[in-house]
Amino acid sequence: MSAEILLVFGILIVVIGVLVTEVMPLEVLAMLVLGVLAVTGLVSPTEALAGFSNPAVVTIWAVFILSGGLTRTGIANILGRNLLKVAGEGESRLILLVMFVAGGLSAFMNNVAVAALMLPVVMDICRKTGHPPSRMLMPLAYGSLLGGLTTMIGTPPNILVSEALRANDLTPFGLFDFTPVGIIVMVSGMLFITFVGIRLLPEKSAMADGEATGTGDVNLMLEQYHLEERLFRIHIPKDSPLVGHTLASSHLGSRLGLNVVGINRGRRSFLAPAASDEIMGDDELIVEGRLDRIQEMNNWGQLLTLSDLSRENILIEHGMKVAEIQLAAGSPWIGKTLSGLNFRNMFGLNVLELRRFERRIEYNVKSQQLRAGDVIVVHGPADKISELGQVEGIMAPVVLGLSDIHEDYALGRKVRILRVPNRSRLLGMSVSESRLGDALDVQVLSIIRESGEAIIPASDTIFEAGDMLVVSGMSDLIAVLLMQGLEAVFEKGTDGVNDISLLEDDKVGVLEVIVSPHSNLNDQTLDEINFREKFGLNVLAVWRKGRVIRTGLRDLQLQFGDALLLFGSWKKLAVLGREPDFVVLTETMQEPAREEKAKTALAIMAAVLLPVIFGWVPIYIAVVIGAACMVLTKCLTMDEAYRYIEWKAVFLIAGMLPLGVALDKTGAAAMVAENVITIMGPFGPYGVLFGLLSITFAATSIIPTAALVVLMVPIALQTSAGLGISPYPLMMGIAMAASSSFTSPISHPANVLVMGPGGYSFMDYVKLGLPLTLVILALLMIVIPVFWPMTV
Structure with a gap:
């Protein structure tokens, strides 16, 4: 085994590991692969970049734009509105028709776009007929995948294998060469799902007849999300500090984790109140949130008491100082955040605020990307501040006097001193366990022990009896919470919200x-x-x-x-x-489709396909012209065209194509092919076909289909050459198997798309996808040799 083969196998192992784990964006992986192959000399620089001009890549992005044109002109909406008229309300008939419509569209459109386009249509059908979405949506996704098998432009793997044949001086597959095998697989798969597979799907969230809004039964929708136990009522006393606050300024959401979904005021109810609505005494708020979190916060009531110590000098007593540090132009901190630097734990100092060009930043300071010239105001022990001056890229600290602290920064007025009494539940609890900072957005600057020692607390510092906490960022509301408890702010009702359909009327509602x-x-x-x-x-x-x-x-x-x-x-x-x-x-x-342009979009598609069928124009030229016409005729805008292109797929394919070239050039593909022949060769050409199909079917659950095809194509071509059999059945089989991504939700974006609305778990895909995959594997073994004989 040569060094080049070892190197390309090493790159291949890393690539597969990243594809499976997704530890980095796939587009980044593709560009790194491209670059590494060129730098190591496994392919030439020209070959490394050739993927971006490859006819298959051009065809794929142009088909995305064509698909976007059909989407924006409402082709699926028109078909969906007529679906019920043809199918009636019988479940099996509806499922079969939904799959056939999705499959028919996917033959000429991107199957993810078809699934996204049909999803609201099918959900509306479920509401009108009472059928559970869980019985309809997975068939929708699988129908779109099966339909993509029937034409060359139906799915990227079909385009890639056709272009691979052309690149190897073989006659490429034509537009409808996939149709005989694809139609048989599609129809058989749809019949299997309708009459067998449907029994393997869960029956969840059956929808009742919807109102005029088409929302269906909100109780069942919220039940799917398990929200019944999280909805309850709270009463606002007349003397509550919340009175007069708006919902936004009350911070009920950001600090207490409560969503206010309604207000009962006297005999009137206001659902979905605005953030600017004021809270009044005797209001009853309908809120959504965690009871255990609220109870935990309630336990803090009267656990802290206001100290009688003066807070005028507290920031510079007990050996503490306040200082400004400025970042020099070459500081290694530039571009980083204080949180990323782990500043507090690393240097044992608090950050009070950040000053940038006379602008003071007091909130979310830790998440700000630092810039040259930034001034950070820190607080902590004098020796720690001095040590900070020795750090590279940090100018000498400027220690602030008392007048600067109070007049320039007004920091002293933002500080409170709280004492931990002997009966406090905080005793023995660490700072991180108390969650004071996370829940209430306050910062414990220092802890003054009974001995007089002052410390900057770390996350694992334990509270002790008699501790005095120097706290900043405390509003009046938080002071009441810490010293009196939630009862002083609101009273939780004894009953929850039993009829959660009250959250919906003619003006407001719940929607997915x-x-x-x-x-x-x-x-x-x-x-x-x-x-x-x-x-x-x-x-x-x-x-x-x-x-x-x-x-x-x-x-x-x-x-x-x-x-x-x-x-x-x-x-x-x-x-x-x-x-x-x-x-x-x-x-x-949804945004109204441009249905007046539907006939134009269909005419453009016909104009694209006819010259390709008759062999007048290569498909990659026809689809580019068609994509331009979609924009010129305003079936979609240029911004929409850019959005409809799946750039992740384009970059992934363009970056992975050089890896396929490297596998071929170095002899790595030939070596793998020899092993395939050695293992499967005794079973004859059919055994080799079965082996390659099985590998592809198994890998498509964890590897993106386009990347998988790029890796499998050189192996299939080398195997066919080694056995002296036709490459066409092997290439057809790889394309069909790679596009049959049924066994997991992550194997294809169309599967992910329906997972939430259908309420599916991972195993739901395995229960239906695995037997469907076995059925298709058996079909391909029978059908492919009939239309594409194994002999040359």
């Missing part, structure tokens, strides 16, 4: 949305995108990969396929429906 496949919000938090402020909607819960997330939602990084349960006014929900980052699960709430 999905993070769109075309969203730009991946890895951003709701707090970072200002979701509450921008849309005026409450996020009650998130369904992600089979589990419900109901806490820490503000800081939860969004992912494609997340289902968000929203509460708010119908008008604001309708506004959200026009956002391309979300798919609202009812057609009436």
Whole structure:
């Protein structure tokens, strides 16, 4: 085994490991692979970059734009509205028709786009017929995948294997060469799902007949998210410090984790109140939150008492100082955050505020990216401040006097001194266990022991009786909470909210949305995108990969396929429906499609396909012209065209194609092919076909389909050459198997998309996907040799 083969196998192992674990973005992986292959000389620089101009890659991104044109012109909406008229309300007939419509569209559209487009249509059908979404949505996803098998442009693997044949001086597959095998597999798979597989699906969240809004039974929707036990009433006493505060300024959400979903005031009820609404005495708030968290905070009541010590000099007593430190131009801290530097634990100092060009930053200081010239105001022991002056890139600290602290910074007025009494439940508890900072957004600057020693507390510092806490960031509301308890702020009712359908009327309601496949919000938090402020909607819960997330939602990084349960006014929900980052699960709430352009979009698709069928124009030229025509005729805008391109897939394929070239050039593919022949060769060509199909089917559950095809193609070509058999059945089989991603939710984005609305768990996909995969494997072994003989 040569050094080159060892090197390419090493790169391949790392690539597969990253593809499976997703420890880095796949686009980044693709670019790194491309670069490493060129630097190591396994491929030439020109070959490394050739993937971006490869006809298969060009075809794929142009097909995404064509698919976007069909999506924005409402082709699926038109078909969906007529679906019930044809199918009636019988479950089996409905499921079969949903799959056939999805499959028919997927033959010429991106299957993820088809699933996203059909999802609200199918949800509306479920509401009108009372069928559970869990019985309809997985068939929808699988139907879109099966439909993609029937044409060359139906799925990227088909395009890739066709281009691989052309690149190896073989006749490529034509547009409809996949159709005979694909149609048989599609029809058989759909019949299996309808009459056998449907029995393996859960029956969850059956929907009742919807109101005019089309929302269905809100009780059942909230039951899926397990919110019944989290809804309760609280009463606001007339002397509560909350009276006169707006919901935003009360910080009930950010500090107590409570979502106020309604206010009962006298005989009137206000659902989905605005953040600017004021709280009044005797109000009854309907809130959603964690009872154990509230009880925990209630236990702090009267556990801290206000010390009678003067706070005028407290910041500079007991050996403590306040100082300014400035970042020099070449500081290694530039571009980093204080949180990332682990500043407090590393240097034993508090950060009071950050000054940047005369602008003072007091909130979220730890998450600010530091810049040259930034001035950090720190507090702590004098010796620690002196040591900080020795750090590279930090100018000498400037210690502040008492007048500077009070007049310039007004820091002293923001500090309170609290004493831990002997009966306090804080005794024996660490600072991190108390959660004072996390829950109430206060900072314990220092702890003064009974001995007079002052310390900067670490997360594991234990509270002792008689401790005095020097605390900053405390509002009057928090002072009341810490010293009197929640009873002084509000009274929790003895009963919960039994009839949660009260959360819905003609003005407000509950609705599910999905993070769109075309969203730009991946890895951003709701707090970072200002979701509450921008849309005026409450996020009650998130369904992600089979589990419900109901806490820490503000800081939860969004992912494609997340289902968000929203509460708010119908008008604001309708506004959200026009956002391309979300798919609202009812057609009436979506942005109106350009249905007047539907005939134009269909005419463009026909104009693209006909020249390809007759062999007048290569497909990669036809689809590029068609994509341009979609924009020129205003079936979609250029911004929408960019959004509909799955750039992750484009970069992944373009970056992985050189790895396939390296496998071929170094002889690594030939070596793998020899082992395949050695193991499966005694069983003949059919045994080799079965082996390659089995490997591809197994790998497609954990490796993106496009990357898998790029890796399998050189092995299949070398195997066919070694056995002296036709490469076409092997290539056809790899394309079909790679696109049959049924056995897990993560194996294909279409599966992820329906997971939340359907309430599916990981095992639900295995229960139906595994037997369906075995059926298709058996079918391919029978059908492929009939249409594509094994002999040359």
